[in-house]
Amino acid sequence: MRGFGELESVVMDQLWSLGDAATVREVFERILEARPIAYTTVLSTMDNLYRKGHLTRERVGKAHRYRTVLSHAEHSAALMRQALDTGQDREAVLTHFVGKMNDEELARLRDVLRNRPGSSPGR
Amino acid sequence: MTAAMCLLTYSLGLLAFGPAMLRGITRSGAAPRLGFSLWIVATGSVIGSWSAAAVFAAVELWRSWGQLDRELAGCLAALKLLMSGSGTALQTALTAMTGLVALALLILGIRLATLLVRRHCHTRRHVEAAHLAARGAPRGPGGALVIEAEQCSVYCLAGRPGTIVITRSALAALTTAQMAAVLAHERAHLTGRHHNVLAIAGALARILAPLPLFSLAYAEIARLTEMRADDVAARQHGRSTVVDALLALALPAGPSPAPP
Numbered sequence: 023m024r025g026f027g028e029l030e031s032v033v034m035d036q037l038w039s040l041g042d043a044a045t046v047r048e049v050f051e052r053i054l055e056a057r058p059i060a061y062t063t064v065l066s067t068m069d070n071l072y073r074k075g076h077l078t079r080e081r082v083g084k085a086h087r088y089r090t091v092l093s094h095a096e097h098s099a100a101l102m103r104q105a106l107d108t109g110q111d112r113e114a115v116l117t118h119f120v121g122k123m124n125d126e127e128l129a130r131l132r133d134v135l136r137n138r139p140g141s142s143p144g145r
Numbered sequence: 146m147t148a149a150m151c152l153l154t155y156s157l158g159l160l161a162f163g164p165a166m167l168r169g170i171t172r173s174g175a176a177p178r179l180g181f182s183l184w185i186v187a188t189g190s191v192i193g194s195w196s197a198a199a200v201f202a203a204v205e206l207w208r209s210w211g212q213l214d215r216e217l218a219g220c221l222a223a224l225k226l227l228m229s230g231s232g233t234a235l236q237t238a239l240t241a242m243t244g245l246v247a248l249a250l251l252i253l254g255i256r257l258a259t260l261l262v263r264r265h266c267h268t269r270r271h272v273e274a275a276h277l278a279a280r281g282a283p284r285g286p287g288g289a290l291v292i293e294a295e296q297c298s299v300y301c302l303a304g305r306p307g308t309i310v311i312t313r314s315a316l317a318a319l320t321t322a323q324m325a326a327v328l329a330h331e332r333a334h335l336t337g338r339h340h341n342v343l344a345i346a347g348a349l350a351r352i353l354a355p356l357p358l359f360s361l362a363y364a365e366i367a368r369l370t371e372m373r374a375d376d377v378a379a380r381q382h383g384r385s386t387v388v389d390a391l392l393a394l395a396l397p398a399g400p401s402p403a404p405p
Contacts, residue, residue, distance in 0.1 A: 027276035035280035076277065094293075098278045102294050104271060105310070115264060115340040115347070116271070117371070119299045119327045120395050131395060138388075 033067050043089040152198040156191045164361045177373040184362045202243040260348040272308050287328040297394045301331040303340035323390035326382035333377035339370040
């Protein structure tokens with residue numbers, strides 16, 4: 023399923039696997055192992071990621087060496103922080119299946135669990 | 146001026162008594178969709194009545210420019226006695242008031258638009274960040290993005306089309322049936338366009354913070370849309386499965402508490 027950001031995700035994946043930094047050629051050759059792709063496509067994708075602020079770059083000879091601004095762990099952590107932030111002024115509107123509960127609510131949930139007909143929660 | 150006065154009185158009444166009345170009606174959450182629609186209609190009608198009042202007042206002033214005291218005599222006899230000879234002063238005052246209300250509404254509209262645009266941009270950035278975090282991995286159940294994170298979390302973001310994000314821990318914590326129920330819950334949010342409603346309600350609550358009706362409306366609409374999504378998921382997958390999924394995600398992993 024090719025969709026929005028698909029290629030960008032693949033490129034970031036390669037960069038993160040290559041120690042957070044690589045040239046266009048290095049990323050292009052890795053992707054080519056899995057599927058046909060044009061060098062210029064990879065080049066423009068990495069350029070876009072640079073313009074959006076996900077990558078920095080420095081000149082190495084005639085080419086650019088791109089580096090991720092955040093490691094994968096930092097990126098995911100930042101994402102989760104934003105997602106789980108329950109403040110009133112949360113900027114993106116997103117809905118969770120279950121919100122963060124305090125101890126009192128968890129205790130009440132356990133009561134519901136105990137009093138339910140037939141049982142312990144199956145997994 | 147009667148129309149403007151009536152509309153303003155209506156809005157004042159709703160601002161004063163609305164919160165208690167509406168909360169009483171929608172508290173039980175028996176019909177969540179009707180419930181949050183009621184809140185939407187209430188808050189929308191307050192803003193609508195202000196706008197209509199300003200328009201009516203402006204039209205009246207324009208039609209009776211220079212003869213205001215005579216026009217008002219019909220319904221405000223006492224005022225006419227007080228104000229005879231001060232028609233101009235009254236006219237000026239009313240014009241100023243109408244102008245201020247119109248200006249306030251304009252500012253409200255601009256602030257609302259700004260907040261909504263900002264939210265939209267943030268959501269898009271979050272969607273993009275989620276795609277990158279997924280590292281191009283194959284989509285999870287229901288086409289959801291799967292990201293590596295220790296938190297058990299399932300959430301969705303508005304967009305065309307919407308995006309559902311699942312963490313790998315959540316995927317591990319739920320059975321197939323429970324996962325399907327959770328996805329149905331999130332999809333109910335997307336098809337019901339709850340994010341749009343919440344965005345507007347949230348923006349109004351922020352702009353009109355001193356008026357309790359709007360803050361309460363936001364909290365209630367958030368609660369009722371969650372109940373609506375739960376209802377949809379329960380109808381499709383059974384209430385028991387929905388509860389099981391909730392417990393699986395909410396309770397910290399570990400041996401389940403034994404019944405007493």
